Amino acid sequence: MVTEQQSPSIESTSTKIARDPSTLTCYFRGSFVPLADANVSIMTHAFLYGTAVFEGIRAYWNPEHEQLYVLKAREHIARIRNSAKVLFMDEGLPSVDEWVGLCVELARRNGFREDTYIRPSVYMSTEAIGVRLHALAHEFYIVATPFGAYIDTDAGIRCMTSSWRRTADVAIPARGKIVGAYVNSALAKTEAMLDGYDEAIVLSWDGHVSEGSAENLFMVRDDVLVTPAVSDEILEGITRAGIIQIAGDLGIPVVERAIDRTELYVADEIFLCGTGAQVSPVIEVDHRKVGSGRPGPISLRLQQRYFDAVRGILPEYASWVTPVYPR
Numbered sequence: 001m002v003t004e005q006q007s008p009s010i011e012s013t014s015t016k017i018a019r020d021p022s023t024l025t026c027y028f029r030g031s032f033v034p035l036a037d038a039n040v041s042i043m044t045h046a047f048l049y050g051t052a053v054f055e056g057i058r059a060y061w062n063p064e065h066e067q068l069y070v071l072k073a074r075e076h077i078a079r080i081r082n083s084a085k086v087l088f089m090d091e092g093l094p095s096v097d098e099w100v101g102l103c104v105e106l107a108r109r110n111g112f113r114e115d116t117y118i119r120p121s122v123y124m125s126t127e128a129i130g131v132r133l134h135a136l137a138h139e140f141y142i143v144a145t146p147f148g149a150y151i152d153t154d155a156g157i158r159c160m161t162s163s164w165r166r167t168a169d170v171a172i173p174a175r176g177k178i179v180g181a182y183v184n185s186a187l188a189k190t191e192a193m194l195d196g197y198d199e200a201i202v203l204s205w206d207g208h209v210s211e212g213s214a215e216n217l218f219m220v221r222d223d224v225l226v227t228p229a230v231s232d233e234i235l236e237g238i239t240r241a242g243i244i245q246i247a248g249d250l251g252i253p254v255v256e257r258a259i260d261r262t263e264l265y266v267a268d269e270i271f272l273c274g275t276g277a278q279v280s281p282v283i284e285v286d287h288r289k290v291g292s293g294r295p296g297p298i299s300l301r302l303q304q305r306y307f308d309a310v311r312g313i314l315p316e317y318a319s320w321v322t323p324v325y326p327r
Contacts, residue, residue, distance in 0.1 A: 019146045021035055021036070024110055024143075025109050025110050026038050026141060026143045027106050027141055028141045029141070032109055040123075041127050043128070043129075044126075045126045045127070045136055046123035046124045046179065049131060049180065050178070050179045050181075051087060051123065051179070051180065052122065052124065052178075052179040052180075053083035053087060053122050053177055053178055054080065054119055054120065054121040054122075054177050055077070055079060055080040055083075055121075056076075056117060056119055056275040056276060057070060057072075057076045057118040057119070057275065058071045058116070058278075058310070059071065059107055059115070059117075059118060060115055060321075061113055062313070065312060066325070067323050067324070067325055067327075068112055068116065068325060069312045069321035069322065069323055069324070070107065071310050071320060071321055072238050072320055073100045073322045074096055076120075076238060076275075078096055079236070079238065080099075082176070083122075083177050084122045084138075086173060087122075087124075087178065088134060089122045089124070092138075099120065100322065102120075102142055103118050103144075108325065112144070115146065115147055116144055116145065117145055119142065119143050119144070120140065120142045121142075121143075121179075122139070123138060123139060123141075123179075124137070124138050125137050125138055151198060151199060151280050153278050153279060153280050153303065154295075155283075156280075156282065156283030156284075156294060156295045157198035157280055157283065158196075158199075158282075158284040158285075159197055159201050159212070159270075159282050159284065159286075160191075160192050160195060160197040160285070160286055161200075161202075161261055161285070162187075162200040162201065164184065164191065164200075164202060165203055165205050166202045166203065166205075166210040166211065166234075167233065168205050174210070174211075174234055174235055175234070175236050182214070184202075185213040185214050188202050188213045189213040189214070199212050199215070199282075200213045201217065204233045205233070207261065208228065208259060209228055209232070209258075209260070209261060209263070210228060210233045211228065211233075211235065211272075212277070215237075215272035216237040216239065216272065216273050216274060217270065217272055217273075219259065219263065219269065219270045220268045221268055222268070223268075223298070224255055225243075225244075225252050225253065225254045226254075226255050226257065226259060227240065227244075227254070227255075228257075228258065228259055229256045229258065230256075232259075237273065237274055238275070239273045239274050239275055239277075239306075240273060242306065242320065243273055246302055249316070250301065250305070264285045264286075264288075265288045267290060267291070268290075268291045269291050269297075269298055269299045270285065270290050271299045271302075271303070273306075278303075278306070279302060279303040279306050279307075281303070309321075
């Protein structure tokens with residue numbers, strides 16, 4: 001049961017966790033098996049052409065509850081089924097309830113008592129050379145591993161506007177988590193990091209702000225929370241939807257609209273959000289300080305409430321989380 005309690009520090013979400021992969025169990029070809037035994041051929045179509053889709057699902061350990069909470073599992077599974085449909089891989093997949101059950105059971109079998117990342121994937125399993133999506137077999141698997149912070153959620157991050165543009169919906173749709181499309185994200189992320197930044201901000205083909213390399217973006221102007229619309233080549237983020245809900249609960253106005261690059265330079269606050277990034281305040285864009293140059297009050301308020309929600313602390317967000325261990 002989700003109950004009120006004192007909030008753990010946000011710093012605890014940044015702990016780096018390591019575990020020997022050989023000790024992990026995964027779900028592969030219809031069974032729970034050791035991760036080391038889950039292998040595919042190098043001729044697999046998904047390996048050759050990136051024809052796979054995936055989800056990243058976080059689960060948060062609450063030591064006070066002695067419970068691991070899987071965050072928005074149903075929403076993630078609904079989205080991977082939609083992504084699979086885009087690539088003609090939606091036939092024969094488990095129902096949402098069945099798939100959520102498999103994710104929870106996998107976490108339970110691994111005995112995780114730390115923050116965890118669960119990654120289901122659907123992939124073209126036919127071993128064949130040839131660029132197409134039709135007349136190929138597909139399978140699905142689930143892996144899970146302990147997982148700490150993806151990027152800094154505390155002190156704030158420095159971003160640059162990438163020279164790489166986000167793929168358009170008429171090229172490779174960003175609303176689907178398509179494995180091959182993440183080369184676009186990797187190009188932007190590496191460019192930013194090699195240039196001394198923490199993260200990239202990517203523009204759409206028409207020059208509007210789209211998102212981070214793998215995160216949705218919000219800015220604050222005059223106490224209004226602004227985020228790019230779903231038509232701006234963004235992933236329809238599950239964390240993004242959660243932030244919009246939290247903002248509404250806190251009485252913070254939210255507007256979804258196009259954002260120009262230079263608006264970022266005059267924004268009061270900016271933050272990135274996503275399953276990996278969680279809620280990460282941005283303190284600099286293209287050598288220009290954001291606001292005071294420190295995480296802003298609205299960002300921090302949303303961030304704290306988000307972390308309380310995902311760890312099962314706030315009863316009003318009980319529907320967000322699925323407990324792993326029976327009571």
